[in-house]
Amino acid sequence: MRSSRAAAAVVAALACLPGGAAAASDATPSRLLVTAREYSLSLSRPKLRPGPSIVQLYNFGEDPHDLRIRKRGSDRVFEIGDVEPGETGSIGLKLRSSSRYRLWCAIPTHADLGMVATLRTKKKRPPRHRRSVEQRLQLGR
Ligand SMILES: [Cu+2]
Numbered sequence: 001m002r003s004s005r006a007a008a009a010v011v012a013a014l015a016c017l018p019g020g021a022a023a024a025s026d027a028t029p030s031r032l033l034v035t036a037r038e039y040s041l042s043l044s045r046p047k048l049r050p051g052p053s054i055v056q057l058y059n060f061g062e063d064p065h066d067l068r069i070r071k072r073g074s075d076r077v078f079e080i081g082d083v084e085p086g087e088t089g090s091i092g093l094k095l096r097s098s099s100r101y102r103l104w105c106a107i108p109t110h111a112d113l114g115m116v117a118t119l120r121t122k123k124k125r126p127p128r129h130r131r132s133v134e135q136r137l138q139l140g141r
Helices: 002-015 133-138
Strands: 030-037 040-043 051-059 068-071 077-079 088-095 100-104 116-121
Touching: 040 100, 040 116, 077 088
Parallel strands: 030 051
Antiparallel strands: 030 040, 051 088, 068 077, 068 100, 100 116
């Protein structure tokens, strides 16, 4: 009894923390989960919001895998590094809007065997959609 009440209190406290789903804003990083297996990469979503993001690599396979990320037209490569089977690695990066990012496993032969994927990013939202409640009230909308 006592412990379940305590657990409920913890859940309630967590729900009030800033940065929860209800408080999502442009400052909240978007998240992508990449699942690796022999020999494919699957993305939890094909398109992400631009801005700060957290990319996680979960190795669902039996061999170590790695993840590299590069925006099309850029030389900069983001690297998670080798992740052992059953483990997860992650990296934070800022995504540009309206872009395509190539993801691949850099362990020799793995990309050729199919461990590649493409991530797209959405257009930046125009500022007129981001009026505050006060502004909307003044405008009578
Ligand atoms: Cu691999």
